[in-house]
Amino acid sequence: MADMKMMNSPNPFIKKKRPAVVNFHQNVSDFISPKKQKRENMPGLISADGSQQKPNLVRPGFMQDERKKLPIFAVRPRLVEEIQKNDTLIVIGETGCGKTTQIPQFIHESKLGKDGIIAITQPRRVAAVSLSKRVAKEMNVPIGDTVGYTIRFEDVTTEKTKLKYMTDGMLFREALLDELLMKYTVIILDEAHERSINTDVLFGIVKKAQRLRAENAKSPLKVIIMSATMDVDHFSKYFNNAKVLYLEGRQYPVTVLNAKQPQNDYIQSCLSTIFQIHLDGPPGDILVFLTGQDEIEGVAHTVRLAAKECKQTLRTLPLYSAMPMQMMENVFRPTPPNERKVILSTNVAETSLTIPGIKYVIDSGHVKARVYQPNTGLDLLKVQKVSQEQSWQRTGRAGRESAGTCYRVFTKEQFNELPKFTTPEILRCNLASVMLQLLHLGVDAYDFDFMDKPSQEALDAAVSQLKMLGAIESQETRKLTSLGSKMAQFPLDPRLSKILISSKTYNCTEEILTIVALLSGESVFLNSLNNREEATERHKKFFSSEGDHITLLNVYHAFNSFKTQKKTCAENYLNYRNLVFASDVRKQLAQICEQNKIPLSSCGQNTELVRKCLISGYFMNVAELQREKKYILVESKQRVRIHPSSVLHRTLPHYILFSEVVHTSQAYIRQLSIVDPELLNEVAPNYFRQHRLGTKD
Numbered sequence: 166m167a168d169m170k171m172m173n174s175p176n177p178f179i180k181k182k183r184p185a186v187v188n189f190h191q192n193v194s195d196f197i198s199p200k201k202q203k204r205e206n207m208p209g210l211i212s213a214d215g216s217q218q219k220p221n222l223v224r225p226g227f228m229q230d231e232r233k234k235l236p237i238f239a240v241r242p243r244l245v246e247e248i249q250k251n252d253t254l255i256v257i258g259e260t261g262c263g264k265t266t267q268i269p270q271f272i273h274e275s276k277l278g279k280d281g282i283i284a285i286t287q288p289r290r291v292a293a294v295s296l297s298k299r300v301a302k303e304m305n306v307p308i309g310d311t312v313g314y315t316i317r318f319e320d321v322t323t324e325k326t327k328l329k330y331m332t333d334g335m336l337f338r339e340a341l342l343d344e345l346l347m348k349y350t351v352i353i354l355d356e357a358h359e360r361s362i363n364t365d366v367l368f369g370i371v372k373k374a375q376r377l378r379a380e381n382a383k384s385p386l387k388v389i390i391m392s393a394t395m396d397v398d399h400f401s402k403y404f405n406n407a408k409v410l411y412l413e414g415r416q417y418p419v420t421v422l423n424a425k426q427p428q429n430d431y432i433q434s435c436l437s438t439i440f441q442i443h444l445d446g447p448p449g450d451i452l453v454f455l456t457g458q459d460e461i462e463g464v465a466h467t468v469r470l471a472a473k474e475c476k477q478t479l480r481t482l483p484l485y486s487a488m489p490m491q492m493m494e495n496v497f498r499p500t501p502p503n504e505r506k507v508i509l510s511t512n513v514a515e516t517s518l519t520i521p522g523i524k525y526v527i528d529s530g531h532v533k534a535r536v537y538q539p540n541t542g543l544d545l546l547k548v549q550k551v552s553q554e555q556s557w558q559r560t561g562r563a564g565r566e567s568a569g570t571c572y573r574v575f576t577k578e579q580f581n582e583l584p585k586f587t588t589p590e591i592l593r594c595n596l597a598s599v600m601l602q603l604l605h606l607g608v609d610a611y612d613f614d615f616m617d618k619p620s621q622e623a624l625d626a627a628v629s630q631l632k633m634l635g636a637i638e639s640q641e642t643r644k645l646t647s648l649g650s651k652m653a654q655f656p657l658d659p660r661l662s663k664i665l666i667s668s669k670t671y672n673c674t675e676e677i678l679t680i681v682a683l684l685s686g687e688s689v690f691l692n693s694l695n696n697r698e699e700a701t702e703r704h705k706k707f708f709s710s711e712g713d714h715i716t717l718l719n720v721y722h723a724f725n726s727f728k729t730q731k732k733t734c735a736e737n738y739l740n741y742r743n744l745v746f747a748s749d750v751r752k753q754l755a756q757i758c759e760q761n762k763i764p765l766s767s768c769g770q771n772t773e774l775v776r777k778c779l780i781s782g783y784f785m786n787v788a789e790l791q792r793e794k795k796y797i798l799v800e801s802k803q804r805v806r807i808h809p810s811s812v813l814h815r816t817l818p819h820y821i822l823f824s825e826v827v828h829t830s831q832a833y834i835r836q837l838s839i840v841d842p843e844l845l846n847e848v849a850p851n852y853f854r855q856h857r858l859g860t861k862d
C-alpha cells in the first residue's frame with residue numbers, strides 16, 4: 166500500500182524504495198539472472214505477448230480496475246486536498262507510481278480545474294502523445310476530445326479538451342501569445358528534473374503568470390512540479406518554498422544488476438547482455454539505452470544479423486527523436502506471441518514512457534548531450550556519462566506492468582562516481598533561440614528569473630549572434646527588429662528562421678523550405694559500417710558540386726518521384742523515416758510561411774539563388790566577418806573546402822566553420838559558427854586526420 170509523506174525531504178530521490186543492487190558479470194555465461202518466473206499477466210491494455218484483448222475490446226471497467234491498483238490511487242483524497250490547499254506543489258514519486266497519468270485525472274474528476282484546461286508538459290513529443298492516448302483510453306474518450314495533445318507541428322485538441330498533454334516548447338510558444346496563460350487553470354510541469362532549456366524558461370514564465378494572476382485574485386493558477394528524481398530542495402526554494410509531497414511506493418519491483426568489472430566497450434556489453442537475455446531470460450521485451458541514431462542503427466544491424474542464428478524471433482526496433490511519430494509508435498505495438506522485441510533507444514525513452522511489454526532495461530551508462538563551447542560559440546553533441554538521476558529514470562522504464570530487471574553495464578562503484586544530477590541545459594547550450602523568444606515576450610534574458618542563471622559570457626554570445634542575424638537593433642538596447650519578431654514566429658533555430666524569411670527576397674521559398682525541413686531532422690543518408698562503400702556509390706547520383714544543401718534538394722526531389730518510396734529509399738541507402746519526417750515538418754513550416762505572408766515561390770533550376778539565400782540568412786553584415794581574421798569555412802563533410810559563395814570567398818582571407826559538420830553530413834548549417842582554426846584540432850581531431858585539412862588555406 167502506498168504511503169504518502171509530506172516533508173521537505175533532505176533526500177533528492179526516494180532512496181528508501183530503491184531496489185537492492187546486485188552485481189553481474191558481463192560475460193555471457195556469468196550473469197546472475199533474474200529469478201525464473203512465469204510471465205505475469207500484464208495489467209495494461211496491450212501485453213508484450215500479444216495475448217490480451219485489443220484496446221477496443223477492453224471490458225468495461227477494466228481500465229478503472231487497473232488505475233485503482235496504482236500506488237498513487239491510495240493517496241488520492243489526500244493529494245486532491247493538498248492540491249486544493251496549495252497554489253504551488255512539488256510532487257516527487259517513484260517512476261511508474263502514476264503521477265503523470267493519474268494526477269491530471271484526479272484534478273479533473275474532483276472538478277478542481279473546471280474553469281479551464283489542465284496542461285501537463287513533457288520534455289518530449291513521444292511522451293506527450295503516448296501519455297495522452299493512454300489517459301484517453303483510461304477515460305474511455307476519443308483522443309482529441311476531453312484529452313488531447315499538442316506537439317510541434319501537431320495539435321490534437323478541440324474546444325472540449327480539458328486535459329492537454331503538450332511539450333514544454335509548445336506551452337512556451339503559447340506564452341508568447343498570452344503571458345498569463347489564461348486558458349489554463351492548472352499547469353503541471355512534469356519530468357522537471359530534465360531541465361531542458363524550455364522547461365527552465367517555463368518555470369520562470371509560469372511562476373510570473375501565477376503571481377500576476379494572483380494579484381488579480383480572479384483567476385488563480387495552480388502549478389504542480391513533478392518528477393521521480395529531482396533536487397527537491399532546489400526546486401522548492403525556487404518556487405517560493407513550495408510544499409513538497411513525497412509519494413512512496415511503486416507497483417512492481419525492479420532488480421538492478423551492475424557489471425562486476427568495468428567494461429571497456431559499452432556497445433559490446435550491451436550486445437552481449439541483449440543476447441544473454443534473449444537466449445536465457447524469461448519472456449519479456451528489452452529496452453536498451455544507447456547514445457544516438459548512428460550508434461543505434463549500427464547496433465540494430467549487428468543484432469539483426471546475430472538474431473538470425475537464434476531460434477526465437479528477436480524484433481529490433483530503433484527509437485530516436487528524429488523519427489516520424491508514426492514510426493515511433495511501432496515500439497508501442499504488442500510483440501507477437503513467441504517473439505521478443507528489443508528497442509534500441511536514445512534518451513528519448515528515458516522519462517515518462519511506459520512501453521508495453523518491457524521487462525528488461527539495459528543501461529549503457531552513456532548519453533549524447535548538447536554541450537556549448539563558449540570559446541567557439543558552438544553547441545556540440547558529445548557522448549558522455551549519464552548522471553545518477555538519468556540512470557534511475559532508465560531503470561524506471563522497467564517494472565511498469567510487471568516485475569522487471571535493469572542491467573547496468575557499469576559497476577556499482579562507477580555508478581557512485583556519476584554526478585547525482587544532470588547539468589541543466591540552460592547552463593550548457595547556445596541561448597540565441599531562447600533569448601529571441603524571451604525578447605518577443607518582452608522579457609530580457611539578463612533580468613529573467615532563471616532557476617540557475619546562465620553565465621554572462623553565454624548571454625553575451627547569444628546577444629551577439631542575434632545582432633549578427635539582424636534580429637535585434639543593437640547589443641545594448643536588445644530591441645527586436647521587425648525581422649526579429651518575424652523570426653520568433655518559427656519554431657526553429659533563429660538561423661534557420663532567418664533563412665526562411667530571406668527566401669522571399671530570393672524567390673526560393675519552396676527550396677529553402679525543403680532544406681530547412683531536412684536540416685530539422687537527422688541525416689537522410691544511411692551509412693552503416695557494413696555497407697559504406699555501396700551506400701556512397703548509390704549516394705553519388707544525388708551529390709551536387711554546389712554543396713550539401715543542393716544535394717539535399719536533389720534527394721528530396723528524388724524521394725518525391727519514387728513510386729514505392731520505402732523500397733526505393735532502401736535501395737538507395739536513404740533513410741525513409743527521416744524523409745517522411747522532413748516532409749511533415751515542411752508542410753507545417755509552409756503553413757507558417759503563408760501566415761506570415763511569405764509566398765511559396767520557387768527558383769526552379771536557379772540554385773545559385775538558394776546558395777545566396779543561405780549565406781544571406783546567416784549574416785546580415787559581411788563586414789562583421791571581415792573584422793575577424795582567422796575563420797574557417799568548411800562546406801561539407803563530403804568536400805572539405807572553402808564555401809563557393811563568391812561574396813565570402815573573395816572577401817574572407819580564411820575560412821568559416823560550419824560546426825556540426827563533424828557530426829552529420831548535412832546538419833552543419835544548423836550550427837554555423839566561426840571558429841579559430843587552432844581550436845579545430847580540439848573540436849574535431851579525427852576529422853582533420855581524415856581529410857588532411859590544414860588550419861589555414
Ligand SMILES: Nc1ncnc2c1ncn2[C@@H]1O[C@H](COP(=O)(O)OP(=O)(O)OP(=O)(O)O)[C@@H](O)[C@H]1O
Nearest residue numbers: 209260261262263264265266267299393517519565
Ligand atoms: N501506455 C501504457 N500502457 C500500459 N500501461 C501504462 C501505459 N501508460 C501508463 N501505464 C501504467 O500506468 C502506470 C503509471 O504510469 P505514469 O506514467 O502515470 O507513472 P509516473 O509516476 O508518471 O512515472 P514516471 O515518473 O516514470 O513518468 C505505469 O507504471 C503503467 O503500469
